[in-house]
Amino acid sequence: MxxxxxxxxxxxxxxxxxxxxxxxxxxPTLAGYEWQHPAVLLGLALLPLLPLLRWALARRRRQxxxxxxxGGMRPDWRAGLRFVPTLVLLLxxxxxxxxxxxxxxxxxxxxxTGRGLDLVxxxxxxxxxxxxxxxxxxxxxxKRLAQAFVRGRAGDRLGVVAFAGQAYSLVPLTTDxxxxxxxxxxxxxxxxxxxxxxxxxxxxxxxxxLRESGGAKTRVCVLLSDxxxxxxxxxxxxxxxxAHAYGIRLYTIGLGQDGFVPYGRDSLSGxxxxxxxxxxxxxxxxxxxxxxxxxxxxxxxxxxxxxFAEIDRLEKSDIRVQRFRGVxxxxxxxxxxxxxxxxxWLALQSTFMGNILED
Numbered sequence: 514m515x516x517x518x519x520x521x522x523x524x525x526x527x528x529x530x531x532x533x534x535x536x537x538x539x540x541p542t543l544a545g546y547e548w549q550h551p552a553v554l555l556g557l558a559l560l561p562l563l564p565l566l567r568w569a570l571a572r573r574r575r576q577x578x579x580x581x582x583x584g585g586m587r588p589d590w591r592a593g594l595r596f597v598p599t600l601v602l603l604l605x606x607x608x609x610x611x612x613x614x615x616x617x618x619x620x621x622x623x624x625x626t627g628r629g630l631d632l633v634x635x636x637x638x639x640x641x642x643x644x645x646x647x648x649x650x651x652x653x654x655x656k657r658l659a660q661a662f663v664r665g666r667a668g669d670r671l672g673v674v675a676f677a678g679q680a681y682s683l684v685p686l687t688t689d690x691x692x693x694x695x696x697x698x699x700x701x702x703x704x705x706x707x708x709x710x711x712x713x714x715x716x717x718x719x720x721x722x723l724r725e726s727g728g729a730k731t732r733v734c735v736l737l738s739d740x741x742x743x744x745x746x747x748x749x750x751x752x753x754x755x756a757h758a759y760g761i762r763l764y765t766i767g768l769g770q771d772g773f774v775p776y777g778r779d780s781l782s783g784x785x786x787x788x789x790x791x792x793x794x795x796x797x798x799x800x801x802x803x804x805x806x807x808x809x810x811x812x813x814x815x816x817x818x819x820x821f822a823e824i825d826r827l828e829k830s831d832i833r834v835q836r837f838r839g840v841x842x843x844x845x846x847x848x849x850x851x852x853x854x855x856x857x858w859l860a861l862q863s864t865f866m867g868n869i870l871e872d
Contacts, residue, residue: 537846546843549615556610560603567599598861601854608851612844620839629668630731630828631686633719634659634697637738637768639677640706644739644790646774647814652702654736654814655768660697662821663690672722675700678707678744682722711745713739716752716763716800724759732761733828736800739768741793749796751844753803762828763804765797766820770812 536542548554599864636659642652663671673684673696690845723732734756742749756763771792776783794810801808807827811817 535835537779543616545618546616547619547840549617551614553610553614557607560606560610563603563606564599567717598858601689601858601861605851605854605858606845608854612848612851614844616843616847617840618843620841629666629670629688630733631670631672631723632666632733632735632828633672633674633686633722635676635680635715635719635734635736636697636700637673637677637710637715637740638675638700639710639740640708641710641739641790642768643702644774646768646790646812647768647817651739651768652700654817656681656697656700658814658817658821659737660694661696662825665691666690667823671699672719673697674715674719674722675704676711676718677705678709678711679705679710680715680718680745681705682718686722689816702781707744709744710738710742711747712736712741712742712796712800713747713749714745715750716749716756717747720752720759720761721740723756723761731828733764734758734761734804735766735824737766737768738797739792741791742796749800750803753800754805761804763801763806764824765801765806765808766817767792767794767797767808767810768817 636652636655638652642655643650645651647654668688670686672682672686673685673691673693673695675681676684683699684693687693709834716734718753719734723734753763769790769792771790774790792810794808798808809820809823811820
């Protein structure tokens with residue numbers, strides 16, 4: 514039987530640009546590797562000792578006196594070339610050590626199965642959302658915790674509806690969470706010129722987005738408001754019933770405290786101003802019950818944080834992620850170049866550069 518052998522393919526230098534070739538030896542490239550045998554790299558520190566060891570051994574040899582006659586030997590620049598084979602051998606050894614240490618980079622592949630839910634966040638941006646019983650304001654607290662809620666989701670399609678006296682779809686249903694976070698960050702009082710709180714209209718806009726989504730097994734609307742519906746042409750309870758008819762679950766969140774609450778400061782005295790605030794909690798409960806959801810009351814930041822955590826717990830996506838990890842080897846270029854330099858060293862040994870008398 515004829516023994517078989519496998520040859521390691523040499524790198525195709527014709528297809529490698531000069532920049533790519535140089536980058537093989539740059540610090541960011543070498544630092545970015547994971548080394549399978551990192552202990553081998555310690556050999557790099559020993560390589561410079563080899564010429565010193567060779568010089569020490571040469572000193573122990575018997576000295577040979579050569580007489581060149583009067584005037585001695587003329588200096589020749591070619592004598593300095595006798596160090597070239599040693600440098601080539603050191604470079605070859607360094608590259609072969611790098612290859613033996615097995616530089617690698619991890620590769621990761623994610624496979625997602627299942628389907629997420631479709632969820633629309635409808636946020637009140639009316640003037641009363643500037644009230645400061647939630648810190649720093651009701652709207653700022655709602656935005657911050659809604660953004661944290663978005664960052665905790667995976668595989669869902671999310672959208673944003675903003676409403677005051679009218680309602681507008683600010684962000685369509687999307688898996689681009691950066692877009693959703695940007696939309697939430699843009700919310701501010703006065704974003705919608707019409708004053709008031711059009712809860713029914715906001716639900717209608719959210720329902721239109723969700724019923725047109727198609728394919729999602731679970732569709733959810735989360736509505737945050739701090740007042741009572743006093744604008745818009747669509748009755749809120751009718752909108753909640755429509756949501757139920759389309760299989761959309763509705764969670765309503767009532768923000769803030771009832772009674773007199775701080776709202777800015779007096780321009781003359783600088784003292785806090787107080788305004789009266791009232792949430793129509795009865796209607797908000799009815800809306801959630803009509804669409805098989807739940808009503809939550811959040812009178813401070815902690816309570817609002819707990820509300821979002823509870824909704825996150827109730828509405829889990831049926832997403833299963835499989836993670837496959839592998840490695841990609843990068844030793845071949847170093848091995849190929851190291852072998853080429855080693856062959857060059859062997860060739861130089863047969864020239865005047867490798868003449869042992871030059872030692």
